[in-house]
Amino acid sequence: MILxxxxxxxxxxxxxxxxxxxxxxxxQAVYGLPFPTIDWRKYPHVSDTTxxxxxxxxxxxRVPDEAEEENFRQQFVxxxxxxxxxxxxxxxxxxxxxxxxxxxxxxxxxxxxxxTGGWKAPAIVKLNFxxxxxxxxxxxxxxxxxxxxxxxxxxxxxxxxxxxxxNRIVYVGDAIWxxxxxxxxxxxxxxxxxxxxxxxxxxxxxxxVLKDFENYATFLEGVLNVGVxx
Numbered sequence: 001m002i003l004x005x006x007x008x009x010x011x012x013x014x015x016x017x018x019x020x021x022x023x024x025x026x027x028q029a030v031y032g033l034p035f036p037t038i039d040w041r042k043y044p045h046v047s048d049t050t051x052x053x054x055x056x057x058x059x060x061x062r063v064p065d066e067a068e069e070e071n072f073r074q075q076f077v078x079x080x081x082x083x084x085x086x087x088x089x090x091x092x093x094x095x096x097x098x099x100x101x102x103x104x105x106x107x108x109x110x111x112x113x114x115x116t117g118g119w120k121a122p123a124i125v126k127l128n129f130x131x132x133x134x135x136x137x138x139x140x141x142x143x144x145x146x147x148x149x150x151x152x153x154x155x156x157x158x159x160x161x162x163x164x165x166x167n168r169i170v171y172v173g174d175a176i177w178x179x180x181x182x183x184x185x186x187x188x189x190x191x192x193x194x195x196x197x198x199x200x201x202x203x204x205x206x207x208x209v210l211k212d213f214e215n216y217a218t219f220l221e222g223v224l225n226v227g228v229x230x
Contacts, residue, residue: 002109003159003169004223005152005187008116010174012097013126014194018090019118022079023048029079030072033059040117046177047117047142047151048073077122084129093130094194096213101132103216110223111163113138113155117148117177138162148181170223179204183229190222205229 024035040046056064104110116123120141127134140155171182174192182189191201191209198209206229208222
């Protein structure tokens with residue numbers, strides 16, 4: 001049995017950074033201060049928890065408590081839904097993502113997980129936008145977790161609790177931090193680059209990079225054979 005873990009933003013759902021801008025806009029609306037940057041590489045870890053706490057620490061020299069974080073998270077989700085309602089073409093499906101998830105869920109060899117650097121609630125909203133069946137997935141977000149390794153490890157632990165040990169675990173992601181995380185964890189990686197700049201992840205050592213999920217056979221071959229980024 002193989003566990004396939006997907007990232008969300010840029011991997012299954014493509015929003016041209018609209019979700020990132022919603023995060024920044026929510027912060028400015030709540031705190032009345034400009035958000036420093038939506039270049040997530042500037043933060044210690046690329047997770048919503050870390051990003052939020054880092055900016056609060058910089059602006060107010062304190063750590064937000066759980067209630068404050070939950071309030072922000074709820075307003076962030078509201079803004080994502082409003083943004084999609086105003087521009088229905090935003091938060092698009094990466095081509096054939098839903099079809100691929102549906103096929104994998106019907107194949108008894110595979111268990112499907114989600115490990116996103118975003119919080120779980122907004123991730124579910126975005127997956128619902130493109131009709132990916134969230135109730136059939138093992139989903140972990142950044143809630144209460146600092147690093148992407150923490151998030152991925154929780155997905156693995158949940159999957160093992162439900163299904164036992166796996167013969168293989170593969171991650172599917174789109175960004176430099178997905179390369180770093182899978183390399184750190186010793187996990188095989190399939191890269192997705194919706195804009196077609198597949199050389200970006202190839203130069204970082206990713207052995208298989210696809211523009212989307214159109215070629216299911218190629219994707220499946222990667223699931224079975226691709227290695228850890230070198």
